[in-house]
Amino acid sequence: MINSFHHYAKLLADFANQSKDGYAIFSADDILICANNAFLGTFNQTVNNMIGLNFTEIIRLAFTEKTGPKIDTDDIEQWLVLAAKERRSRDFRLFEVDLVDGRWFLFSEQLLPTGELLLQTKDITKQKILEQHLSERTRSLTNLALTDELTRIANRRSFVASVQSELSRCERSNFKVALLLLDIDYFKSVNDNHGHQAGDAVLQQVARRISSTLREYDIFGRIGGEEFGVFLAETDRTTAAEVAERLRQLIAAEPFVLSGLALPVTISIGVATGTCMSFEQLYAEADSALYKAKHAGRNQVVMAVPCFAF
Numbered sequence: 171m172i173n174s175f176h177h178y179a180k181l182l183a184d185f186a187n188q189s190k191d192g193y194a195i196f197s198a199d200d201i202l203i204c205a206n207n208a209f210l211g212t213f214n215q216t217v218n219n220m221i222g223l224n225f226t227e228i229i230r231l232a233f234t235e236k237t238g239p240k241i242d243t244d245d246i247e248q249w250l251v252l253a254a255k256e257r258r259s260r261d262f263r264l265f266e267v268d269l270v271d272g273r274w275f276l277f278s279e280q281l282l283p284t285g286e287l288l289l290q291t292k293d294i295t296k297q298k299i300l301e302q303h304l305s306e307r308t309r310s311l312t313n314l315a316l317t318d319e320l321t322r323i324a325n326r327r328s329f330v331a332s333v334q335s336e337l338s339r340c341e342r343s344n345f346k347v348a349l350l351l352l353d354i355d356y357f358k359s360v361n362d363n364h365g366h367q368a369g370d371a372v373l374q375q376v377a378r379r380i381s382s383t384l385r386e387y388d389i390f391g392r393i394g395g396e397e398f399g400v401f402l403a404e405t406d407r408t409t410a411a412e413v414a415e416r417l418r419q420l421i422a423a424e425p426f427v428l429s430g431l432a433l434p435v436t437i438s439i440g441v442a443t444g445t446c447m448s449f450e451q452l453y454a455e456a457d458s459a460l461y462k463a464k465h466a467g468r469n470q471v472v473m474a475v476p477c478f479a480f
């Protein structure tokens with residue numbers, strides 16, 4: 171009986187020491203009483219350094235030697251107070267820990283009725299790297315789906331979605347809003363006279379010039395072809411007219427330089443303003459104002475007749 175107990179105890183100890191998962195037991199007064207190699211390895215420490223230390227001493231050692239868990243703090247004492255509140259706060263806790271050396275571990279902490287704390291750690295570095303790759307990929311795909319490839323500004327889909335979300339915010343608070351539709355004049359002749367590449371370059375430079383002058387919270391996008399949209403939240407009619415005129419002048423003021431060629435470019439702008447309007451309403455009004463600007467000779471701003479006077 172005694173022989174078989176020793177036999178199984180040795181088997182268990184051998185198993186623990188060969189396991190890639192870490193195992194450790196802290197006493198009721200939080201002293202590390204036993205741990206396998208894998209657990210000690212997460213702290214880059216040996217048995218002699220760790221066994222007999224309490225949790226606080228282990229963390230201070232890791233913090234001073236910059237090994238083991240990454241502890242992002244300037245105030246280790248404050249960190250320890252917060253950690254002590256969490257530790258032993260529940261019968262079972264599961265949490266992820268990243269190490270100074272870049273590895274990631276899943277820690278499980280189980281509080282025994284007798285007060286000891288059983289710790290198990292599992293290396294999840296590979297899963298974490300995969301997770302990070304996937305989320306970077308998702309972010310870049312989302313970005314691609316929302317960005318106009320040529321000008322790197324919001325594409326139509328993303329522009330409309332952002333405007334719609336701002337409109338619902340404005341609707342709740344009854345803000346005044348403005349939609350500006352900007353269209354490059356005689357753009358076809360740029361393509362016809364200087365080639366499609368020159369046309370592309372003009373589109374890029376127009377987008378860059380306008381982006382550089384807008385406020386961070388204005389929404390700017392390429393609606394299609396040579397047409398751009400600017401949405402201004404919390405903006406009254408007078409301000410919208412001023413912004414539109416400033417944008418018109420910004421484009422007309424200086425010719426665009428393309429491989430040594432100075433190309434004068436102008437834009438026409440239709441502006442719709444109002445409160446509590448749908449995107450479709452705003453767009454239809456701005457579009458019809460833009461049409462008037464084109465027919466009145468181009469290179470000008472036309473304000474749509476407001477739906478609601480203010």
Ligand SMILES: Nc1nc2c(ncn2[C@@H]2O[C@H](COP(=O)(O)OP(=O)(O)OP(=O)(O)O)[C@@H](O)[C@H]2O)c(=O)[nH]1
Nearest residue numbers: 353354355356357358359361366369370395396464
């Ligand atoms: N280079 C280039 N051209 C484009 C792109 N998208 C649309 N176009 C061109 O833009 C031109 C638009 O021409 P029109 O709709 O006739 O308008 P316009 O010549 O600007 O004349 P107005 O708007 O009436 O002043 C067409 O020749 C399209 O081929 C693009 O991504 N790159």
